[in-house]
Amino acid sequence: MQQTYFAEDIRRVKKGVEGQGVCKFLNPFCETFGYNLLKVGGRQELASLPQMHPVLLAIEAIFNSRPIAPLSSDPNDCKALIPAHFIIGNSLKALPERAIVAENDINHHDEWSCIIAVKQRFWHQCSREYLSELQSRTKWVRDQPNIQVNALVITHEDNMPPQHWITGRVISVIPGKDNRVRVVEVKTPKCIMRRPIHKLALLLV
Template sequence: MRMKRERSQCKTGLLSVDELNESQRLLVKLAQMHSFSDVHYCLQNKLPLKNKNTKRVLGLNVFLDEHNIIRVGGRLGNSSSFQYEKKHPILLCGKHRFTLLLFRFEHMRLLHASPLLLLANIRECWWPLGARNLAKKIVRECVTCTRHKDPHDFSPLTPAHFLIGRSLAAPACEDLTAATDSQLTRYHRIEQLRQHFWKRWSKKYVVELQTRTKWKTNQSDIALDTLVLIKDDNLPPLKWKLGRVIKVFPGNDGVSRVADVRTATGILRRSFAKICPLPLQPEDTEGE
């Protein structure tokens, strides 16, 4: 009879919203107990957060909610414009596996959002420590995001990009660098500022580009067995071939600049400039 009662209490069918919320709360509690056990103990027993394991949350005004979940307080608590989850986000450790999986899920759900958008969305309900670096890591290690980057944009960075956000297409103007402000209209004053910027940029920055920084060290070497994309100027990035580096060829200075790459159709020899190493996602470790 006992076995029958237990079986009759088992739920079947689709998961309800309440069941999903309860599952999430349980995962959050486990993650917090793993990462913030000392903080949880102090809050539960109304003790001050003074030891070395609780100092990292001192400025967050943390508290326990009705489900014994650690949340972050602050000035938003006085606002009536935001929901409870935004005013008091759940505290997470950026190094915990639960947080990592949460960021990956949101990155995919937001159709491969940028680090800034991913972070803004996460902080609607969560407050992960080290969130900015984790958001960058998730996007950097996303193979899909890497393959969608625009490598054919060879337009140079000019002063106009800082002034108007794009390349300068205006007609040539007389030299106004020596003119005084009283002689200039607003239009010519803006043009004068642009000319000053260009003059300083061309004299003080461009000459720095002569400094030899490429191929100075072996830091740019590509390791054997690295998964790479092979650039093809005649194809879009999504059509580039995948391959693995099977051999590298160092020059007389000891720096490797060429590699053999095994692809599905054979072995190709390409310079490092034509090879894009794909980010690898290492095995995740539990906890911190």
Template sequence: MGGLWEAGVKSAKHLLLRAVGNARLTAEELQTVLVGVEAVLNSRHLGALSQDPSDGEALTPGHLLTGGPLIAPPAPRTPDQQGLTCLRRWRLVSSIKQMFWQRWSREYVLGLQARSKWQHQEDDIRTGELVLIAEDHQPPQQWLTGRVGATHAGADGRVRVAVVRTSSGAEYRRAVHKLARLPVS
């Protein structure tokens, strides 16, 4: 009965409240923050856009809404309130949006990674799968995605490292715990 998307709403509300903290925002500033949060949530990956192994593009809710990826509009200029200059207010709103992005993207990637008990063996990442690459310091709404080009097994025969090629042609060698399969393939 909607448990999956309700859990996403709960997570977003929790992170937004943590990001805003004690800050007193005007209606325009709160609207700017909410538009940024909406753009972040609608930039998450749903699945591969095509089955072509050379395509690193992923389908997002933004593609369904506007036909392409969403870009957050620039923050509007606000008047001086409570002794804060416009620049300080803009920095406050920007830092709230950045804090939300950092926390949400970290939790989203962790949520995509399979966590199973040691009694159940999960399938290894295979060549050609579209994955998100967990990278710190990514700008908001920009997910680093790529296709697995090669895998390297450990001594136990399980895949431990994968070589991932992005759509820009760059190759990354990452441990599998830094990669997340997209929820729908």
């Protein structure tokens, strides 16, 4: 694919042409300046490795912030175990940043604005796919047990900032006439919310 559509860009990269944005259109793979980078999210505005470095760090932080299991069996503990606990022994922190929801929100003359845009696009895609993976895809094939009280879940919320996962404990279930649970009440560190089960991802021990 790259050889077909980006032959000229690849030729210039192999010659060591830097500083002219020759890498920005290589998609999805680009071997540039001695580093193997996987470029995702479409055509990028960031061309060089120094510009991509903050993005790669942000992507690493997103992966290391994913909830993978309950941190304890305490029904009052809403925290989840994340990969960062194995690396630094604590959760990761993310500074507040302006949400970029449309292309015209990006200031293409501001490098940091472009970095934030790439980071947020990756976050929205990654978080949706991760929650989808956690949700069982066999529910249409065979019966699944009802979600239980005290189970730790991730709630799917739109427009959440990067590295921000809402986890909580199920405090009550609301079965239907067929005795199947489709709605539950979840207690998070900040509030109690009622959510349909298709908006939840169960974290197993």
